[in-house]
Every structure is written in C-alpha cells, then in structure tokens.
Amino acid sequence: MRIKIRKNGPYEVTGNVPLKEMKIGANRAGESVCWEEGRTFETGETYHLCRCGKSKNKPFCDGSHTCGFDGTETADGLSYDDAAIIYHGDGMELMDSESLCAVARFCDAAGSTWRLIGSADNEELAVRQACNCPSGRLTVVKDGKKLEQELPKEIAVVEDEPEGKRGPLWVRGGIEIEGEDGSVYEVRNRVTLCRCGHSSNKPFCDAMHMEDGE
Ligand code: FES
Incomplete structure (x- = not known):
C-alpha cells in the first residue's frame, strides 16, 4: 500500500487501500468527542484523490488541478x-x-x-x-x-460537520507516503494530508481548510 504525491496533482493511491468517510462527532457543548463512520467508497487497486481542492468529484481527482495548482511540498521533513x-x-x-x-x-x-x-x-x-x-x-x-491505538491501514475522508467544513485525508495504520521526488515520509500510525490545496505544510494538513476550504 502506498500513496504517491503527483507533482502539482493528486495523491495516487495503490494497493487496494480501503477508503471511507469519517465524521467528527461533537457533544452538546460543541466539543469533539467521537468519530462517526460515514459511507464507504468503491475503489480499485489504484485511485487518485484530489489534493488541490477544486475537484467536482471529491474526494477523487477530476483533473481540475491542471488549472494552475501549486502543490509544492513544504513540510520540513523533521521526524x-x-x-x-x-x-x-x-x-x-x-x-x-x-x-x-x-x-x-x-x-x-x-x-x-x-x-x-x-x-x-x-x-x-x-x-x-x-x-x-x-x-x-x-x-x-x-x-x-x-x-497508540492500533489502526487498520486505510484512508478516511474527514468531514467536520460541527464546523461545516471538509477536513483532511486521515491516513491510518502506517501507509507509506512518497513525495514527488521519490523520498518517503516518516511512516506513522496517524497523519493527515491536505485536500483543500491551501496548506502551508504540504503534503500535511495545517487546518487552512477552516479558513479557505471550499
Ligand atoms: S488534484 Fe486533481 S482535481 Fe484536485
């Protein structure tokens, strides 16, 4: 299983990685307290997830990134x-x-x-x-x-329903993420990838979807 970052384009996911939706659940005080499972997406062995935020077929890429998306990876690479x-x-x-x-x-x-x-x-x-x-x-x-909680290898598309925002891609269970230059990021049990296109810490989410997400 692997996620390959395509230059100024989508995340290319290979290896039959399960894809589903997970929604933030809040209590009456508005605090995030649980996760609610959403729909499961039908996927093949390989699929492409939108990284620019412009796709009309989210969470999948529809080619809209070709209109000038700068997907330069800016994360510092520290462990x-x-x-x-x-x-x-x-x-x-x-x-x-x-x-x-x-x-x-x-x-x-x-x-x-x-x-x-x-x-x-x-x-x-x-x-x-x-x-x-x-x-x-x-x-x-x-x-x-x-x-750490043991997590299955899968990708969850986060929906922040309490805030009415589309959240990041939650990569669970330690799936390799390969940058456009072929180097592999530290493999972790939990990590979130930007899918609004606005993060200053690409490929990782830095919560810019709360301000600029569509
Ligand atoms: S990355 Fe292809 S449409 Fe967003």
Missing part, C-alpha cells in the same frame, strides 16, 4: 520525535508537534489534554483524546512507550 515538544505530567508525558495540527479539536475537550496529563487519574481520557487526534500531533507517552 515526529525531533519536532515534538514534550510536556511532563503525572506519570506520563505528552508529545506535541504543533505544525501538524488539523484543528479537529479533540484535544480541547474536558478542559484540554495538556491539563488532563497533570493527574494520573485522567490517563485514560488523555490517551483517548490524543488518539482521537487524526493528525498525530499529540501522543501520550508512559514509561517510555508511545500509547
């Missing part, structure tokens, strides 16, 4: 471990790589994940909130081990 700040809590740490933030807002619930790690009693909730973050910005670490 997560090198980029993340570490916050020390009560018997656990929280790794935070802010540039990956996709503003799915799971970290803000229950008074914020940064506050939750201050009490060992909140460990389960802190881990759940960190793992619900699709971008992989946050990771709870305990006894030197990153606490």
